[in-house]
Each structure stands twice: as structure tokens, then as C-alpha cells.
Amino acid sequence: MITISLYNMKGGVGKTAAAVNLSWLAVQENKRVLLCDLDPQGSATYYFRIKPKIADGLKSFLKGNKKLERSIKATDYKNLDLLPSDFSFRKMDIRLDRLKRSKKRLKKTLGRFASDYDILFIDCPPNINLVSENIFFASDLILVPVIPTTLSARTFKKLFDFFKKEKLPEQKLVPFFSMVETRKTLHTDSISQLRKEYPSFMKTVISYSSYVEKMGIHRAPLGCFNPHSRPAVQYQALWTEVKKQFNV
């Protein structure tokens, strides 16, 4: 099982939309996928029309016991299961802090599903704390959606520096441009600038689109209600690029 996280410490950058659409694309290729919604807002859970509830909440999640296994729900799409969000996840960093081996707990919890799935996607909460460090440790790839604006670029730099400082494997970080509006000069300039500075940015960019926002109305991945829309095609291209580059 390969673990791919959608992470950015900044909110509203398109993490959930990417997690939902990439998961759906992966199961179209007959992969067995588990999407873990770690964000207490539960947006990914909402998109799949599933109740944001884990039996025994955070307690069972951190123990990684049978109750957690029973909390997994099948989505409407074959081979795509979801480990729903739970509001108690908001306290995850505090609880982790009290535990031994607190940075490796998430890897242990999710590792028990290794034989059941080919890919584990994690939709991460927008933070940088102990939960994030757990995510960095548990992930094989960390896809980072970046809006090409000054503030977003600054946050990404901070993340990159954090990896350097903590001697974490920087090659895990896979940034891509998200919510791009090409008519805005700021966006196109930022893209050029950041690509120079960080060559690891994916070639594919995801445009800003009202279709992505409409996922909340349809409560379904783009491929199910508008498969030929621009962002749907871009997510497909992004998935193909990730697969090719990282042998997924």
C-alpha cells in the first residue's frame, strides 16, 4: 500500500477536491483505495454523503483497533472506501502529545489496512503541528496544492524549510499548482518564479473552476457529473503524472 497525503498548512487551497478526485480516478483503474479524512471539518466525508462519525472517536482512531476497522464505509464507487472524519479529530495533536512514539502513531494506525488496499489517500487538516508530523512520517508522497499567490508561496517555502531543518526527506514533497487563474498576471508570474525555485512542482496545473465548487452540490467526484470539464481533465493529467513519476 502506498500512502499519498494531500497536505498544506494553509486552508482552502484544494486539498479535499484533489483527494476526492484522485481517489476516484485511482479506483477507475481497479486499484483498491482507502481515503482517510483527517480533517475535522469532514468535507471529503460530506462529498461522499457519509456521516462524519468514528465509533469511539479519536480514542479508537489512535488505538487503531477493530472499532476503527468497523468505522470504514464503502462509498458509492466500487473499491473506494472512506475512513470518515470525526469532530474529535480537532483534538488529535493534544492526544498525540500524551502518547509514546507520538510521531509514529498515525503510521501504525493506518498500517493495519496495508493488505486491504493498494493506495491510501489522506486528506489532511490545514495545520502544522504534531498531527502534520505524523502525516509526514506516515506518507510515501505528500502532494501539496499551492495557489500561485504570494501568501501561498510563502507557506510552501516555510514547509520546505521545515523539512530541511527537521532533516525530513524533501523528495516526499510533491507540490502542484491549484486554483490557478491564468488571466491573473500574479498567478502566471508566481508560477514561473516558483518553478525556478522549486523544480519539483508538477507540470500539471489545476485551474480555478466553478465545477470544483459544484462538487458540493452534486456531492460526487467531478468524473461522475462532469467528466469532460477542464478541472476533471486536469485531475486526470495530474494523476497520470504522479503515477508515472513515482511509479504508483
Added chain:
Amino acid sequence: MATTYNLKYPKIISRIKIEGLLSKLGPAEYESVRKDKYVYFDTFDWRLYREGYHLYLFGERFALYNFRTNEMEITENAENLKGKDISVHNSSLFGQIKRITGIREPLRQLDLRRTRYRYRLLNNENKSIAYLQIDQDRVKTERGYKKVDQILQITPLRGYVEEVQPLLKKLSDLGFVAFKEDRLKINLESCGKHPATYSGKIWINLVPQMPAERAMKQIYLHLLELMRKNEHGIIDDIDTEFLHDYRVSVRRTRSGIGQIKNVLDPQIIEKTKKNYSFLGKATNKLRDLDVYLLSENDYKRMVPDHLRKHLDPFFNDLKKNRRKELKNLIAHFTTPGYKKTLHAWENYLRREDDSKISDGSHTPIIDIARRVIQKKNKKMLQLGKNILDTSSDELMHRLRIEAKKLRYLLEFFSSLFEQDKMHELLRKLRQLQDNLGEHNDLVLQQRYLEESAGLMTEKGLPAVKTILAMGILIGKLNEKETHVKRAFAKIFKRYAAKNTQKEFRSLLNPVGEV
């Protein structure tokens, strides 16, 4: 593994009506309809079914499904399907099937046409929580395709078992009933077939105080039915077990008639004795040829590689003779005399008010059973002891016959005695019979090879290498015979041991009855 709930509506109603009932469950979405054809195979004695398997052809693929573990074990493209035969040789599926069916050939047992309507059941969030299927099955009968009860299958999605429970309750209120029977069994029964009901083994439910006449008629009738069930397989030449089972029933009847006397009408018994003796003889040669041909590969393995192909003329000769023998037997089966004889015997066995009764007709069957079993066992022990002293082949042959007679008696009357003890004794007796049977086969095979070599030489047919290969084979069989004979003493002593005989006594005379 996904949980699936199977439900049935007590009577056949249209799908539209079912959909009407289902609308009361809550939101659902129609997904698809598909029509499929299935052909199910099993051996005559349901060996696959007994082991928990369904073997079927679905589209262009064969599938072997284990209905006990709910797992599809193997699927494979159908290479060839000719009438009743399945020809999937040299494949892993064929290997797997052969391990279960052994000597028996799978036959076409059921043709099924299934229309499957698929729906998704939704919750208030419009999220799918389960798949619902309505299967409308039609099975092929002599009069064409016949409808079978619709089956409803509900498979909750992962994490939604609890949410589905209220829907199951609603379905039960609407008149649907849960069932756990195997669906193939339901379909087979709807066209008059009962899987796993045929067995070459006999089990007759007797009551100790039952008059002997009634008990014996019941036993002989059961054996006659077994013979009849096997006739068509012999005629169609499906596999060699049909003849084997047929002959066992003939032998069992003859053995019963010979050992249990003064119970039935002596005139009829005398006539039946002659008829059955004729049937035994009429099938002897064909069975012998079957046994030799079944051993073809084993025989060939016994001779050096370069001589193996030189045994072919011998086996070709056997095959030719077999065809001739089978033709003769089939001709006999179709004679009015044969049918009339069995019919008359059946009529007699079915008649309850027998005016021509014998002395022992009213004796309780338990008394007769105890007496004849004891007598036969005593005779066997004496013969066995003589063999230990003389190691005579002739005595070994006689002991084999006596052991067989005892085995038949124990099987006839098995239901009258304690089952655990009976099984243990039968196990020990079987060990002895296996040894004696193997010895007898080896002696006869050597003799047959010798005679055949002589006959073939007279006809000037065989090449020198064929005779040479046959000679080597006789040598190997002789070595094996010595080995088997050496093992006899140990096996017989185990059977004749004090504790085994004590078990025998306690089986026949339980404490409190002596």
C-alpha cells in the same frame, strides 16, 4: 467478506409486484438488468456437491465455486463442451475437479436461465447503503423452462450492515422470508433432482423388533432401486462406477439371499438367486476389463520407459474386448426377460400381505442380525487362523469372500446397532478387506496377463517387446503380491485381537440385553 441476506417471497409474483413492495422500503435506484445462462455439472453421485462445490459453465467460462466458504476457487475458459461431457483436460480446473470426482465423470445436471435486476438502496442522504438483486430463475425440465421462486439478495455496503437491519425487518413485515439453503439445491429440486441423495453406500432404517420379512424386503428393494439408478450410466457408458455400483447391489442381494434364509417365499428366492447369479456372471468380464483399463497408467509405470509403448497392443486388445462385452450387456438390459424378471421381483418386494410366509418371517430382525453376524465372524476368524498356519492362496480367497459377506451383513443391519462401535468395526474390517482384495487382484492380474500373452502369441499378434513388457509386469505384480501377503498377518491379527472381538461382542450384545 460481504454479508448477503437471501430472501424469498412465499409465492411466485411478478417483478412489478415485487418492485411495488420494495417501494415501501425507501429510496432506491434501478441500476441494471442482465440475462445469463448457467449450466451446472456434477457426477452422478454428486461428489462435487458433497464436497461443497458448484461447477458451472457461465458464458464461455467454467467456474468452480465453493459454497461453504463462499469463494470462487477457479475459473477457466471453456475449451470444449460436447453434450454431457466437459472436456477441459490439461488445465488446472480439470486437475482440481479430478481430485474431487476421482473416477467419475461430471454430467450436465441443470440448465438455468437467470434474469437479474439490480438496484441500489439509498439512505436519506441519497447515499447507497446496499445492493439489492432480484433473481428470476428458470430451470430446464422435460416440458421446457419452468419458473422458480424469485430470490431477493441484499448485500450491505461496507459499514452499512446496521443501517440495513430496519429494511430487513420491513421486508419481513411485507411477507418476505429469509432462507439459508443453497440456491442450486432449490433450483435442482424444482426440476425434481435431489443433490447428494444418491450414494452407493446403503443405509436402511430398521427397527429391532421389525418382522424379518419386512426388513429384508426393505433391504432388497433398496438394492434393486440402486441397480436401476445405475443402468442408464452403464448403457450411456458415462464412467465405470455405474457398473461397479450395479454389481455391488447384485452381490449384496445375492449375499443376503444366501445368508438369511427362511424369511421370504422360498420359491421366489430360488428364482431370484438364479437370476442374480446370471446378472453377476453377465457383468464379470466387463468389470474385469474395466479394472485392467483403469490400471493402464499404473501398469505402464511399472515397466521401463522404453518398453511402455509396447504394452499398447495388450491394452488395445482389452479395449476391443470391452466394447464387445458392453454391447452384449446393453443388449441384455433391453431384453423383455430382464425387465420382466426385475419387475416381478419388485412386485413381490412391494407386496405387504405375503401369504406364502416362511418360518422366520415374523422373527424380529435384530435376532436374525445378531445370529448371522456372529456366525460369519466366527467363520472368518477360523479361516484367518488357518491362513496364518498354511499361507494358502486359496484360503485367502475364501476369507476375502467371507469378509465381504460379513461387511454386507453389517451394512444391512447397521441401523440396529450403536453407530460409533459399528463404524470402528467396519473400519477394521475394511483394512482387512483392502489387504485381501489387493492380494486377490494381484493374483488374478498375473494370471490374466499370462493367459493373454499365451492367446496373443497363438494369434501371432504381439511383438517380442510386448511379451517382454508383459513379463516384466508379471514380475512386478508378483513382487507386490509377496509384499501384500506379508502384511496380511499383521492386519488379520489386529482384527482377531481380543479387544476387537470384545468390541464385536459388545456391539451385538449391549450390556443389559445379554
